[in-house]
Amino acid sequence: MITLRRRVLATITGAAALLALVPAAAGGHSASEQTDNEGPALAHLRAYVEAFNAGDEASMRAFFRDHLAASALEDMPVGKRLARHPATKRQLKSLAIEKVVGDLPFHGSLLVKAGNGMLFLLAGAVEKASPNKLLSLSIDVVQDPDSIVVPDPKADEKELLAAVKAFLEERAGADEFSGVVLVARNERVLFHEAYGFADRESRVPNQRDTKFNLGSINKNFTRVAVLQLARQGKLALEKPIKDYLPDYPNAEAAAKVRIRHLLGMTSGIGDFFGERYDATPKEKIQTLRDYLPLFADKPLEFEPGTSNRYSNGGYIVLGLIVEKVTGVDYYTYVRENIFKPCGMADTDSYARAEDIPNLAKGYTLEMGKGRVLNFATLPGRGSSAGGGYSTAGDLLKYVLALKDGQVHLPDVANGIGIAGGAPGINSVVEWFPASGFIVIVLSNFDPPTAGDVARQIISWLPR
Secondary structure, three states: OOEEEOOEEEEOOOOOEEOOOOOOOOOOEEHHHOOOOOOHHHHHHHHHHHHHHHOOHHHHHHHHHHHEOHHHHHHOOHHHHHHHHHHHHHHHOOEEEEEEEEEEOOEEEEEEEEOOOOEEEEEEEEOOOOOOOEEEEEEEEEOOOOOOOOOOOOOOHHHHHHHHHHHHHHHHHOOOOOEEEEEEEOOEEEEEEEEOEEEOOOOEEOOOOOEEEOHHHHHHHHHHHHHHHHHOOOOOOOOEHHHOOOOOOOHHHHHHOEHHHHHHOOOOOOOOOOHHHHHOOHHHOOOHHHHHHHOOOOOOOOOOOOOOOOOHHHHHHHHHHHHHHHOOOHHHHHHHHHHHHHOOOOOEOOEOOOOOOOEOOOEEEEOOOEEEEOHHHOOOEOEOOEOOEEOHHHHHHHHHHHHHOOOOOOOOOOOEEEEEEEOOEEEEEEEEOOOOEEEEEEEOOOOOHHHHHHHHHHHHOOO
């Protein structure tokens, strides 16, 4: 079993993309340039690729047995890893090494191309004592192979925090970052600071408890809500839309698209952003139903279950299903059943016209104008697809609630990597259960402001 993490930059302006990476350090070399002095991590990674491509259980069993450290096997025995491996194999099919990206004494990384056509960063950390076996393996989606952060783990927390502090002061001083950064190790907060302005015109500074627009991080709350209701027997993931929304505007979609398709973005339902959204007075978009005319009558983009494409519209439909089966509006449901149980008192979807205290205004760069307010691009109220607000402290509470099982997601054993972005909006939450590190970055500047900061911090996390 390898830790497979897909970090998605989910926008609330329609242009969804896999999370871009920041410029890579020099020194990478091609796959054919394997050298005698490569570090132990790279040798293990090459062995993983060979075993993965062999395609048989015996090869993977031998890899796990011979290359993983005792502590890693204690956390997850060979049998459990073998049971989970087929799902990764089905998704990726095969792996081809494109080039070496990083080769440090106790950490290595390879750019690999999967048989499904996608590029990934395969990374591993090894023991510092002989025989230097693998402590961890991870694989992250890569959009731009020329822009990869090479891991440079710091020796300890003190060195990490010194690097983070200096980096953020430089970014904020250059007006390249505005927002809040929180780094924790499980429940212990290591770093929590605010930079820049919540209101540039009035010179109101961001505070550690300032509320920021999350973009599509709200989709994670929607997933929790739907799965809560499924576990309670109030809805079934295999049922189609029409069973819950018989008046859905597209009869074909209503009959064919099942809830599991909506959750996994394999529905074929598209986006609500585009010409219709642009032409609609934003103050008229106040409820989930107000979003339907923006997309629901459009033909399916593909047969449900046959492909995968980012779908803001699909998450509007999920929110409407939550409303239908609970009898309350979506905003009330997540507030009462997710936010309050987690102690997230500063998290909600506020109407654009509301005067909310300690709320960060979003600023987007416009050619010739500099940073201007993003107010005109915002809907009247966010939705089950994105656009709610929260604080770094509340998001830490959410991660800890996931960790402790207070709220349930079935696929968080390997942590979470979620993000959102739009003009004047960028948010990232990363949790690594093996090390306990949690990195939360909220910004009221354009993407990839928060993403750049988060990736730099993650590259420095002590192994």
